Amino acid sequence: MGRQNLLGSFEQMVLLAVRQVGEGAYAPAILERLQATMNRKVSRGAVYVTLDRLQQRGLLTSSSAPAEPGRGGRPRRHVQVTPEGIQQLEEVRAYLDSLWDGLDAVQED
Amino acid sequence: MGRQNLLGSFEQMVLLAVRQVGEGAYAPAILERLQATMNRKVSRGAVYVTLDRLQQRGLLTSSSAPAEPGRGGRPRRHVQVTPEGIQQLEEVRAYLDSLWDGLDAVQED
DNA sequence: GACCCATGTCGACAGTGTATGCATGGGGTG
DNA sequence: CACCCCATGCATACACTGTCGACATGGGTC
Numbered sequence: 126m127g128r129q130n131l132l133g134s135f136e137q138m139v140l141l142a143v144r145q146v147g148e149g150a151y152a153p154a155i156l157e158r159l160q161a162t163m164n165r166k167v168s169r170g171a172v173y174v175t176l177d178r179l180q181q182r183g184l185l186t187s188s189s190a191p192a193e194p195g196r197g198g199r200p201r202r203h204v205q206v207t208p209e210g211i212q213q214l215e216e217v218r219a220y221l222d223s224l225w226d227g228l229d230a231v232q233e234d
Numbered sequence: 235m236g237r238q239n240l241l242g243s244f245e246q247m248v249l250l251a252v253r254q255v256g257e258g259a260y261a262p263a264i265l266e267r268l269q270a271t272m273n274r275k276v277s278r279g280a281v282y283v284t285l286d287r288l289q290q291r292g293l294l295t296s297s298s299a300p301a302e303p304g305r306g307g308r309p310r311r312h313v314q315v316t317p318e319g320i321q322q323l324e325e326v327r328a329y330l331d332s333l334w335d336g337l338d339a340v341q342e343d
Numbered sequence: 344g345a346c347c348c349a350t351g352t353c354g355a356c357a358g359t360g361t362a363t364g365c366a367t368g369g370g371g372t373g
Numbered sequence: 374c375a376c377c378c379c380a381t382g383c384a385t386a387c388a389c390t391g392t393c394g395a396c397a398t399g400g401g402t403c
Contacts, residue, residue, distance in 0.1 A: 130358075130359095130391080130392095131243045131244065131272075131391090132243060133242060133243055133358085133359050133360075133390080133391090134240045134241060134242055134243055134246070134326060134330075134359090134360090135240065135359075135360055135361090136359075136360090137243070137330060137333075138329060138330070138333055141330070141333035141334060141337065142333060144337050145333060145335075145336070145337065151381085151382095152381075152382075153380080153381075162329055162332050162333055163329055167361085168360095168361055168362050168363080169362090169381090169382090170361070170362060170363070170364090170383085170384090170385095171360065171361045171362075173381095173382065173383065173384095174359090174360085174361080174383090174384090175359080175360080175361095177383085178358085178359080199366095199367055199368050199369085199380070199381045199382055200368085200381085200382090201380095201381070201382090202381080202382070217243060218330070218334070220247060220271055220272055221246060221247070221250070221327070221330075223271050224246075224247055224250035224251060224254060224271055225250060225327070226254075227254070228250065228253050228254065239360080239361095239389075239390095240360085242359080242360090242389085242390050242391075243390095243391090244390075244391060244392090245390075245391095260350085261350075261351075262349080262350075276392085277391095277392055277393050277394080278350085278351090278393090279352090279353090279392065279393055279394070279395090280391060280392045280393075282350095282351070282352070282353095283352095283353095283390090283391080283392080284390080284391075284392095286352090287389085287390075308349070308350045308351055308397095308398055308399050308400085309350085309351090309399085310349090310350070310351090311350080311351070
C-alpha cells in the first residue's frame with residue numbers, strides 16, 4: 126500500500142497557493158494564484174479535485190462560507206492547510222533541497 | 235494531451251539523484267541515493283520505470299556500459315540528464331520557490 | 344552445468360494531473 | 374416572478390505517474 130505517499134508536484138503547489146492566499150482561500154483565488162505563478166492555464170476542475178483529495182487525506186480542512194454579497198453564486202468553500210499538510214510540504218521540500226545540494230554550482234557541459 | 239506536463243515529485247528526485255551520482259549513474263546507485271535521502275525503501279522497479287519514461291521524453295539519455303568486471307551481472311545501463319531535463323528541473327523548482335516565498339517567516343497560528 | 348548474484352525488463356494496479364461538462368444558488372431585468 | 378446570467382462547486386472520465394512483485398538475462402564460482 127502506498128500509504129506513505131509523497132505529495133505530487135501539483136498537490137504541493139495547490140497547498141502552497143492555499144497558504145499564500147491565506148484567510149479566505151477558495152478555489153477561484155487559488156486557481157488564479159497558480160496560473161500567475163506557472164504562467165499557464167490551469168483548469169478549475171483540476172483544482173477542485175486536488176482540493177478534495179487533499180482534504181480526504183487530512184492535509185487541509187474546509188468550511189462553507191455563508192455566501193458572498195455582491196454578485197451571487199453558491200456559498201464559497203474556504204480551505205485551510207492543516208499542520209499535517211504543512212509538515213508534508215516541508216518534508217518534500219527537504220528531500221528536494223537535499224538532492225539539489227551541490228548541483229547548482231557545476232552546470233556540467 | 236497534457237504534453238506540457240510538469241515533472242512529478244518522484245521524477246524530479248530521480249533526475250536529481252542521477253545528476254548527483256554523476257558519471258557512471260545507473261539504477262542501483264540511483265536507488266541507493268534515493269533511499270538515503272528519503273530515508274525509506276524504494277523499489278527497484280519504480281526507478282527503472284521512471285528512468286524509462288524520462289528517457290522517452292528526452293529528459294535523459296542512456297548508454298550500455300560494457301559489463302563490469304568483478305562480480306558478474308548484465309551490462310549496466312548508464313544514464314545522464316539532458317539539458318532539457320535540467321531545464322525542466324529548474325522550472326519546477328522555480329515555481330515551488332515562488333510559492334514558498336513568504337511562507338517560512340510567519341508560521342503564526 | 345548448477346547455483347548464485349547483480350542488473351535489467353514486464354505487466355499490473357493504485358494514485359495523481361487535467362479537462363469538460365453538469366449542478367446549484369442568487370441577482371438582475373423585463 | 375420567470376428567465377437569463379454569472380459565480381461556484383461537484384462529478385466523470387481518461388491520461389500520466391508512482392510502486393510493486395515477479396520474471397529474464399548474463400556472468401562468476403564450485
